[in-house]
Amino acid sequence: MGSPDESNTRREVDVVVIGAGQAGLSSAYHLRRDGPARGTGFVVLDADPLPGGAWRHRPATLTMAKVHGIFDLPGSRFRTAESTDRTADPDDSADASRPVAEVVADYFAAYERRNDLPVLRPVPVDSVREDGDRLLVGAGNREWAARAVINATGTWRRPYWPAYPGAADFAGRQLHSAGYGGPAEFAGRRVVVVGGGNSAAQILSEIADVAAATTWVTRRPPVFRDSFTREDGRAAVARVEERVRAGLPPQSVVSVTGLAYTTVVKEALRKGALTRLSMFDRILPDGVLWSDGRFVPADVIVWATGFRPDLGHLAPLRLREPGGGIRMDGTRVVAQPRLHLVGYGPSASTVGANRAGRAAAREVVRMLAENMIVGAV
Template sequence: MNDVREVEVVVVGAGQAGLAGAYHLRRTGFEPERDFVVLDHSPGPGGAWQFRWPSLTYGKVHGMHALPGMELTGADPARPSAEVVSGYFAAYERAFDLRVRRPVDVEAVREGGGGRLRVETSDGVWSTRALINATGTWDRPFWPRVPGLETFRGRQLHTAGYKGPGEFAGLRVVVVGGGASATQHLLEIAPHAAATTWVTRRPPVFREGPFDEEAGRAAVALVEERVRRGLPPMSVVSVTGLPLNDAIREGLRSGVLDRLPMFERVTPDGVEWGDGRRIEADVILWATGFRAAIGHLRPLRLRGAGGGIRLEGTRAAADPRVHLVGYGPSASTIGANRAGRAAVRDIGRLLSAPEPAAA
């Protein structure tokens, strides 16, 4: 396509991280459409929240921090979080006139010449001096490789496809995963299912008491160290432990949250451990997390020998024009806000330098 549109900054993604970045661009004096553009492949506002299952009400959400500059007030805790957050994000986009373009799929980001990046999308090509990548993880559900997976005669699904507990009525369900989603699924499904089994690779760690600011900083530092070394990031949640609330306590008391170690293979009728133990199942629900959705950055060759993208702050060490927010240590709602601000500050310094002449 010959019609290449030029801007100073392209923001890819309009979840918490992307909107935070766009907000700080606005505050710094960048005008939407003229100086920067926000591209989002989702059908509507809300980022990954719009795809959450209906039974995940707003009152069950752990640690949802408001976007910068506008609080989320008066939310009904009994409403689905997808509705609450999508409505909030939509109001935020209008309040700050962010003019998000959707649905737009970003297919590739590559070298564009003259110090610029070429962003190839389903809506044409953009030429930009800097990129804020805020694509999150929802589009890359992680399915472990387990022997026999393809032989299972029942149903397999991932958290990304979970719609609620009603569809498991009378079924035997194995839930795999050690995070908050796994425990939420189990506690919802157990009253409807014929039987539930919880399986994790490592014993779950339950956290007593409040998760204060010092604990939060320590958890983020562990993740940050990995991306600084160029290793694939862990989620922040993976190092914080599971909050021991009333629902979790009841699950432990009732036996719903009795955990088994990871099985060795999947059989046509269920799962099997190395010692010969078997459990028959109608459904395997993989609550095994997500990986960063960064395939469109592959032409820039940002990955290092460790398999991840090494970051200096939010900036890719291999290309200072590219910032990743909502990645690694900023993969939380409060972390995304801070990362958006830091990325824009860094980009401001980059853009203050003269633009190289095109070759």
């Protein structure tokens, strides 16, 4: 891991990778392995001060025992302490009682060291703009002029808060699930949790033991799945990919997969915390109200309503289509072929992020090689 130079500098590189989560590290791994064979190489810019990506921000109560699974980074098996796989690295072992934030941060840090990945942090990128035949990546008073950019900023820094009538008048506390730190602060409180995903299930399973009352509300009835096949996964990804090819905002892959019967979901069901109500119509100072007159008193509203792609730094490139999204061809942005988005749309999942990182890196390496040949002619 490197440390950024604080002076006002401009550095020329072949590729800039923005973000060092699953998608960014996958991209960096394949860039390191496959090229570029010539030039000034690549750099990974990460906004966080330490490794781990979005995982490092998970609450300490989310332990390895509660996680459905951690997907391997390319070329490195992730295993739990109970694994008998002797080919796995000792740094990658994990005790079921440890917080996932710790375990994955350790795994990512070891991965960066082992693969000699040139990660600079903390470097929050402010902008990406065109500069002749390069893309200029700005972060404060530092700039990187790149032949190509792989953007892997994910969604964690952009939690989605839906607008509901009366929200500004609520006298209690409102927070997004991104700010959830554990059940202790909800002791004796009446809590409404909004959202139909795994984050909502985790929060409900934990606070059910301490809260005075919990209420779960979702826009659509939840779909519980006993299993999720490869065909189901391909169908979900295809639906999202169809939207981004059309220049529409992507749906989350997770939003179309339903809730699997994970340890957390089973625990929440056993506690009776997953009895769902339809979405309320209005927020009052002391609770939430439905159009049929139903009222639920509340001290806290937790918005487990997901995230949106963190792409504000790409605004200078004017990539948005009339439909509101960014038109994609695979990982490549149609309006700006030197830019690839990974962890966006169909690759906004750990397995998808790995594949997208490999695809983006290979296409970038191929583009650089073709440009070198043309330049030599």
